[in-house]
Amino acid sequence: MTESLPKHLPVLLEETVTSLAIKPAGIYVDGTFGRGGHSRAILQKLDNDGRLLGLDRDPAAIAVGQQLASEDPRFSIEHCAFSQLDTVIHQRLWQQRIDGILLDIGVSSPQLDEAARGFSFMQDGPLDMRMDTSSGISAAEWLAHAEEAEIATVIKTLGEERYGKRIARAIIEQRQVAPITTTRQLAELVDKASPSKDKFKHPATRTFQAIRIFINNELQELTTALEKAMDVLAVGGRLAVISFHSLEDRIVKRYFRDEAKGDDLPAHFPIRAAELNPRLKIIGKAIRAGDEELAVNPRARSAVLRVAEKLA
Numbered sequence: 245m246t247e248s249l250p251k252h253l254p255v256l257l258e259e260t261v262t263s264l265a266i267k268p269a270g271i272y273v274d275g276t277f278g279r280g281g282h283s284r285a286i287l288q289k290l291d292n293d294g295r296l297l298g299l300d301r302d303p304a305a306i307a308v309g310q311q312l313a314s315e316d317p318r319f320s321i322e323h324c325a326f327s328q329l330d331t332v333i334h335q336r337l338w339q340q341r342i343d344g345i346l347l348d349i350g351v352s353s354p355q356l357d358e359a360a361r362g363f364s365f366m367q368d369g370p371l372d373m374r375m376d377t378s379s380g381i382s383a384a385e386w387l388a389h390a391e392e393a394e395i396a397t398v399i400k401t402l403g404e405e406r407y408g409k410r411i412a413r414a415i416i417e418q419r420q421v422a423p424i425t426t427t428r429q430l431a432e433l434v435d436k437a438s439p440s441k442d443k444f445k446h447p448a449t450r451t452f453q454a455i456r457i458f459i460n461n462e463l464q465e466l467t468t469a470l471e472k473a474m475d476v477l478a479v480g481g482r483l484a485v486i487s488f489h490s491l492e493d494r495i496v497k498r499y500f501r502d503e504a505k506g507d508d509l510p511a512h513f514p515i516r517a518a519e520l521n522p523r524l525k526i527i528g529k530a531i532r533a534g535d536e537e538l539a540v541n542p543r544a545r546s547a548v549l550r551v552a553e554k555l556a
Contacts, residue, residue, distance in 0.1 A: 370425065371427055
């Protein structure tokens with residue numbers, strides 16, 4: 245039953261729904277359904293002709309979405325990554341008819357709060373970290389077999405962790421003694437391997453982030469999804485993306501900037517801006533959570549919302 249699920253507060257809810265400029269009879273996609281907070285707010289703006297499609301990799305999220313779909317005929321849900329949104333859109337013959345797409349990147353509060361998912365170092369659980377628990381390898385399986393250099397590269401690049409080499413060496417040394425199978429084991433190992441500590445952040449924060457991003461191929465999924473979203477949006481349709489760390493936000497910011505600029509021609513080339521064939525225009529500035537939301541939901545502190553509209 246949905247009542248037993250951890251409570252999830254959708255981030256930047258009002259700002260996101262407003263930025264999508266919902267048309268009552270429009271067609272929308274929530275590419276990261278989660279527990280349906282954003283989806284329910286979008287449905288409140290739709291009339292009987294409006295449609296909303298939810299996507300998610302997480303089987304637990306799909307169960308919640310199926311319940312919502314049974315209650316509201318305007319809503320449907322598919323178990324897939326948002327990088328596959330073009331496939332499910334084509335199956336419905338909705339290509340270039342989509343009025344808005346929302347991508348809320350990263351791990352959800354229920355995933356963090358459920359120890360069995362292995363995303364959080366705050367409570368002990370199996371070291372899994374897969375968003376889709378029905379496929380792929382777990383973090384524990386990867387750490388059991390990956391080369392030291394690969395582990396170090398992942399932690400340094402995806403976690404922006406300066407002690408990546410030290411942590412990778414500690415992981416290799418530990419697994420020669422016994423497998424690393426729980427979040428507590430990994431968190432304690434990282435803590436011991438880190439020569440200096442940030443009093444505002446647990447030493448394992450960046451390492452857990454890096455491994456999660458790697459296991460779920462999150463950055464490539466985002467890059468692919470942005471391009472496919474542009475392909476299926478109608479002219480005038482909007483793409484809203486909420487990211488939670490600099491790696492994600494950088495990808496979104498650069499993609500929006502490049503697509504808003506248009507054709508890549510030499511500087512000072514004699515051509516008007518409109519003739520550069522920009523594919524989208526950026527709507528407003530990046531939006532962050534205000535003090536009122538942060539007081540209720542501290543996890544919103546790193547959220548950044550960027551919005552763009554398709555031109556052609």
